[in-house]
Amino acid sequence: xxxxxxxxxxxxxxxxxxxxxxxxxxxxxxxxxxxxxxxxxxxxxxxxxxxxxxxxxxxxxxxxxxxxxxxxxxxxxxxxxxxxxxxxxxxxxxxxxxxxxxxxxxxxxxxxxxxxxxxxxxxxxxxxxxxxxxxxxxxxxxxxxxxxxxxxxxxxxxxxxxxxxxxxxxxxxxxxxxxxxxxxxxxxxxxxxxxxxxxxxxxxxxxxxxxxxxxxxxxxxxxxxxxxxxxxxxxxxxxxxxxxxxxxxxxxxxxxxxxxxxxxxxxxxxxxxxxxxxxxxxxxxxxxxxxxxxxxxxxxxx
Numbered sequence: 001x002x003x004x005x006x007x008x009x010x011x012x013x014x015x016x017x018x019x020x021x022x023x024x025x026x027x028x029x030x031x032x033x034x035x036x037x038x039x040x041x042x043x044x045x046x047x048x049x050x051x052x053x054x055x056x057x058x059x060x061x062x063x064x065x066x067x068x069x070x071x072x073x074x075x076x077x078x079x080x081x082x083x084x085x086x087x088x089x090x091x092x093x094x095x096x097x098x099x100x101x102x103x104x105x106x107x108x109x110x111x112x113x114x115x116x117x118x119x120x121x122x123x124x125x126x127x128x129x130x131x132x133x134x135x136x137x138x139x140x141x142x143x144x145x146x147x148x149x150x151x152x153x154x155x156x157x158x159x160x161x162x163x164x165x166x167x168x169x170x171x172x173x174x175x176x177x178x179x180x181x182x183x184x185x186x187x188x189x190x191x192x193x194x195x196x197x198x199x200x201x202x203x204x205x206x207x208x209x210x211x212x213x214x215x216x217x218x219x220x221x222x223x224x225x226x227x228x229x230x231x232x233x234x235x236x237x238x239x240x241x242x243x244x245x246x247x248x249x250x251x252x253x254x255x256x257x258x259x260x261x262x263x264x265x266x267x268x269x270x271x272x273x274x275x276x277x278x279x280x281x282x283x284x285x286x287x288x289x290x291x292x293x294x295x296x297x298x299x300x301x302x
Contacts, residue, residue, distance in 0.1 A: 078115035078127075083262075085115035087231050088127035088159075092146040094223040094232070095161040096133065101216030102280060103180055103209035104173040106136040107165070113143070124152035125228065135168045137212075142167040150228045158224045177277040180209055184242065184250045196237040210240050210252075213281060217273040218256050220283040235259040235266060249274035249282075255289075265291075 078085040089112045096107040110132040120126045127148040134141045146163035184191065196211045197203045203211050214237045222232035238255040245251045254271040268289035274282045 075117050080112040085112045088148045089129055089131050090231055091148050091159050091226045092163050094219040097216050097219035098223055103212045104137055104176045106212055108134050108136050110134040124150045133165050138171050159226055181277055190242040192241040194239045214254050214256055216281045217271050217283050221269050221286050231261040233259045249276050
């Protein structure tokens with residue numbers, strides 16, 4: 001009896017070892033946004049994916065697969081849950097926020113329905129996508145078609161994007177934006193905030209417009225820096241300060257932390273941007289700060 005039990009146990013151990021040692025090749029990462037069980041490590045101050053923040057943060061299941069499968073999917077019809085389609089679709093999110101985002105309108109990727117990729121002579125690789133885009137604050141969703149071209153050649157150039165989601169832009173936020181603009185312009189003291197969100201993922205309600213403005217401004221950086229090999233998310237606003245200005249624009253100096261989810265790097269950027277209801281968010285300057293191991297810890301950042 002004891003010998004039989006030991007034999008069975010030995011066989012189980014051999015099978016387990018065979019399964020683990022049978023995984024070969026270079027691993028690649030597949031994104032499955034709808035999964036709930038496994039979370040990508042993000043900056044400790046990142047907001048969990050809840051409510052209006054859906055589509056901006058974490059909650060991505062990571063599975064290890066042979067890289068040949070991803071390479072095969074990179075041209076022609078794409079698996080909507082694999083990295084090539086997800087990376088291109090995320091670029092569309094940044095593009096939409098750069099063009100249409102405001103303190104009361106944030107656009108995020110909800111789902112990739114289908115995708116196709118092709119090489120375009122010497123121009124680069126073009127992605128055709130069918131995606132669902134969600135307006136986070138109003139919680140409305142629209143299915144959109146989009147095209148993303150990642151240029152090929154010397155030097156990094158930002159992707160070229162075409163997308164239209166008219167239904168998400170029909171909500172009239174003019175009254176809210178005008179009230180916020182008046183508040184910014186008439187405050188006795190210039191506004192400032194730090195650690196949005198804090199180490200518990202919390203943002204005070206009156207600070208959310210600053211958080212939303214920072215996301216829109218950061219989208220310009222994430223769009224500019226995106227390639228076929230990146231996947232950017234907003235992680236945290238280390239600090240944001242309203243600056244004095246004599247024109248109609250409200251101006252902000254902002255230090256943001258972006259999470260590049262492929263390399264798992266937290267990248268620091270310093271932004272100078274303006275906002276007004278008629279003109280939207282305009283990024284005047286963007287500067288990448290040294291990596292964390294080369295620089296001091298941002299003030300009051302956990």
